[in-house]
Amino acid sequence: MRKLILSTAALALMSGAALAQETVRLGTEGAYPPYNYLDDNGEVAGYERELGDAICAQAELTCEWVTNDWDSIIPNLVSGNYDVIIAGMSITDERDEVIDFTEAYFPADPSAFISTSDAFDGTGVVAAQTGTIQAAHVTGMDGATLVEFATPDETIAALRSGEADAVLADKAFLEPIVAESGGELVFAGEDVILGDGIGIGVRESDGELKDKLNAAIAALKADGTVNTLIEKWFEGMEGPY
Structure with missing residues (x-):
């Protein structure tokens, strides 16, 4: 779906593994409905909020949500301000040179x-x-x-x-x-x-976390959760999984 990275020297700085932390921090923009937005209480809402919470429950991870402006969302992942990006981010070759992605949780839109x-x-x-x-x-x-x-x-x-x-x-x-x-x-x-679908962005050093997230996404596709959430948040769209 949307979004290409802005290359900066800061992207070369890789931080430690997310799984060493007690809480996995989910970074999102909070300004791109229906994928993600802030509700009247200032809380992250939308398709990715519900899906992200379901992924964390499936993977038995304790998670919290963090918002970040789009133009620095990848640099701040790499520098350790949060542990994953779940923000309507399309999987592209350019981004994959800097960070890793899970399997897609939404098809190319x-x-x-x-x-x-x-x-x-x-x-x-x-x-x-x-x-x-x-x-x-x-x-x-x-x-x-x-x-x-x-x-x-x-x-x-x-x-x-x-x-x-x-x-x-x-x-x-x-x-x-x-x-x-x-x-x-x-x-x-x-x-x-454009792009190869939407996935969760993770640091290249966080292979164990990526594996846990991939397993959770696969399970939620298999049990129908992903399709149900897509059909809830994207009117007229039939779940592709």
Whole structure:
């Protein structure tokens, strides 16, 4: 689904194994519904909150949730501020050079363009969130100029203000925005499939933790939990597992 890393020298610093800690800290963005967001009480909610809690229970891990801005989410995993990333992060070759991933817990999700008119033809100024696979895709589009923003909500604001001609983001994120816009915003052009599905990011040094998480994900796929949560949080989507 979404998001590409920003390379920095800090990514070379690997920290100790998460399993040496009493609590496994789950890092998320908290700003990308329905995958993850903060509810009225300031608590992490969404598909990944419920799935993450189920994975921790299945793996018999004590877990706590930590929020982090998207543009530093990988560096702060590597530096030890939390132990895993569960934040709608697509599995990509570029990211896999820096961190490891579990098996996917969500299939590759279509990305889509929205604009103020369905006449958008793929040229002009296209907004995307900084460090995402969508931003990387726009840079390779003929006739398109990328403008990046720190948060997904800022990309929508740029479209509404006329600063951008279109937004490229995960379709699941855009669907409720289009539906609630009263016709102001519409889907335009063809969907784009990017990445290899969404997985949990772990430090390369944390192989034991990765194995525990993989076993838990496999068990929750087998017993139907993953499909049930996907169908709950993504309207009209049939669980693929």
